[in-house]
Amino acid sequence: MPFIECSSPPIKMGNPRIDAASQGKLLxxxxxxxxxxxxxxxxxxxxTSSTNLDAGYSQITYAELANAAxxxxxxxxxxxxxxxxxxSLAWLAPNSPxxxxTLIAAMKAGFKVCKS
Incomplete structure (x- = not known):
């Protein structure tokens, strides 16, 4: 299956630094x-908890994201x-980071992801 060219304009993320840096680049x-x-x-x-928002929050940095991907x-x-x-590479899982x-990793491995 050939790749499909996307002719729509880039989506603005609301962060001028990221918007300027990301023109024409893949995620x-x-x-x-x-x-x-x-x-x-x-x-x-x-x-941190899916049932108790008072349990606190976890953070992921850009470096951790890139390393995980x-x-x-x-x-x-x-x-x-x-x-x-x-x-296509299917991913069936609860919503989480x-x-x-996995979506980014699949892109790096050359797959497209069908998320459900």
């Missing part, structure tokens, strides 16, 4: 650049090989 590239330039920058903050991409590549045809990490 994994943007994340790697943010991890290099701002390793301690906050990517995500999420509840690289690790998962290596696992995907080791288990399935590298795919540059855009073959792992969903985004």
């Amino acid at each position: 994994p590239t943007i994340i790697d650049e943010l991890a290099r330039d701002e390793p301690n920058g906050l990517w995500m903050e999420y509840p 690289n690790g998962v991409a290596n696992c995907i590549t080791s288990a399935l090989g590298r795919d540059n045809t855009g073959e 792992l969903c985004s990490i």
